Amino acid sequence: MTPAARVQAAIDVLDAVIAAARGQGASADRVAAEWFRTRRFVGSKDRRAIRDLAWRAIRACGEVPASGRAAMLRVAQDDAALAALFDGSNYGPAPLREGETVAGGGVAPQWLAEALTASGLDEAEQAALLGRAPLDIRANRLKITREALAEQLPVASEPVMADGLRLETGARAEDWPEFGEGLFEVQDGGSQLACAAFAAQPGEAVVDLCAGAGGKTLALAAAMDNRGALLACDIDRARLSRLPDRAARAGAMAETRLLNPGKESGMLADWAGKADGVLIDAPCSGTGTWRRNPEARWRLSPAAVERYATMQAHVLRVGAGLVRPGGRLTYIVCSLLDREGAGVIDAFLAERPDWRAEPMDLPAGRPRGKGWRLTPLSDATDGFFFVNLRRA
Numbered sequence: 001m002t003p004a005a006r007v008q009a010a011i012d013v014l015d016a017v018i019a020a021a022r023g024q025g026a027s028a029d030r031v032a033a034e035w036f037r038t039r040r041f042v043g044s045k046d047r048r049a050i051r052d053l054a055w056r057a058i059r060a061c062g063e064v065p066a067s068g069r070a071a072m073l074r075v076a077q078d079d080a081a082l083a084a085l086f087d088g089s090n091y092g093p094a095p096l097r098e099g100e101t102v103a104g105g106g107v108a109p110q111w112l113a114e115a116l117t118a119s120g121l122d123e124a125e126q127a128a129l130l131g132r133a134p135l136d137i138r139a140n141r142l143k144i145t146r147e148a149l150a151e152q153l154p155v156a157s158e159p160v161m162a163d164g165l166r167l168e169t170g171a172r173a174e175d176w177p178e179f180g181e182g183l184f185e186v187q188d189g190g191s192q193l194a195c196a197a198f199a200a201q202p203g204e205a206v207v208d209l210c211a212g213a214g215g216k217t218l219a220l221a222a223a224m225d226n227r228g229a230l231l232a233c234d235i236d237r238a239r240l241s242r243l244p245d246r247a248a249r250a251g252a253m254a255e256t257r258l259l260n261p262g263k264e265s266g267m268l269a270d271w272a273g274k275a276d277g278v279l280i281d282a283p284c285s286g287t288g289t290w291r292r293n294p295e296a297r298w299r300l301s302p303a304a305v306e307r308y309a310t311m312q313a314h315v316l317r318v319g320a321g322l323v324r325p326g327g328r329l330t331y332i333v334c335s336l337l338d339r340e341g342a343g344v345i346d347a348f349l350a351e352r353p354d355w356r357a358e359p360m361d362l363p364a365g366r367p368r369g370k371g372w373r374l375t376p377l378s379d380a381t382d383g384f385f386f387v388n389l390r391r392a
């Protein structure tokens with residue numbers, strides 16, 4: 001493909017991504033994968049170039065752009081070489097027209113940028129939410145030590161997480177035999193630190209209430225050395241059904257239980273007041289994960305954030321009901337909005353004098369409200385808020 005044809009192809013991908021974002025359809029990753037699947041004639045070098053262009057444009061536009069072309073013109077405004085490719089050549093984009101719409105820049109829609117500012121994130125912190133994420137893995141200590149694994153893989157650095165390794169970017173970790181053998185999991189450093197804050201111990205009775213496909217469950221099983229009881233729950237059948245295969249590969253022991261929304265406490269009656277610890281990786285707006293899904297910010301609305309806050313208060317109530325007297329609960333969100341983090345915890349503690357937040361000390365991050373915060377700029381992890389709560 002000519003460079004100009006790649007630009008037009010990226011514009012077409014962007015049109016599909018924008019339509020999906022407006023209609024709450026598939027993620028940009030899935031939209032792009034589908035676009036390429038139906039165009040098998042596009043070679044791998046062209047694919048990479050088209051994807052890079054499209055993602056540059058997604059990162060550049062704070063508000064949902066009017067069109068793929070308007071988004072690409074936003075990038076072209078600061079890149080003369082790209083602007084020159086709007087030349088009307090065969091398969092390339094038409095030349096720029098007088099008064100043509102160019103999408104606005106910025107980090108996020110204005111209401112969202114304001115909410116992030118109100119949550120204590122300055123401009124530099126907000127801009128870093130759209131940076132490129134490193135590839136973090138967690139050595140599966142059920143099978144190997146971090147040191148032994150580091151000898152086998154292209155390691156860029158040993159980050160602060162006890163079992164973590166940061167790999168050279170561009171690596172496709174899932175293709176390696178070590179992954180198939182369950183020697184490691186791909187897991188962001190922030191997610192690893194949140195699990196470390198929970199500090200699961202061998203022999204404990206633990207519930208991972210919002211387990212999804214088990215990213216954190218596997219880390220808990222490793223920390224527990226497969227001793228004790230570990231129950232992984234979720235209301236999403238498709239996600240939870242992926243957990244047993246992943247656990248088998250990792251050699252991790254965990255029971256799964258699919259819950260009905262609204263009936264969680266009844267379906268967990270056998271665990272009521274019995275868990276030593278409950279981990280709640282709550283559903284959230286994901287403002288801390290834009291490095292991986294930058295178009296997610298086009299999907300959010302103030303009403304959506306309120307819906308998440310309601311769900312978060314609900315799962316917190318359900319989880320608290322499972323904890324034994326003296327036991328603990330770790331609440332986690334990969335959002336940096338106080339409405340979903342510190343605010344949810346303040347409201348919970350105001351209603352529940354039998355619970356208190358515990359001080360934390362971790363090798364990365366800093367206090368936020370009654371909990372702890374990690375950000376891409378300061379900690380080179382996804383953005384997270386988490387807090388340890390103790391039942392009296």
Ligand SMILES: C[S@@+](CC[C@H](N)C(=O)[O-])C[C@H]1O[C@@H](n2cnc3c(N)ncnc32)[C@H](O)[C@@H]1O
Nearest residue numbers: 209210211212214215216234235236281282283
């Ligand atoms: C942030 S994701 C979990 C990710 C997962 N823990 C991991 O580490 O890969 C939040 C999960 O909460 C689940 N969820 C939402 N409402 C729930 C509820 N009422 N009870 C249990 N799980 C719920 C969602 O289906 C989703 O899988």
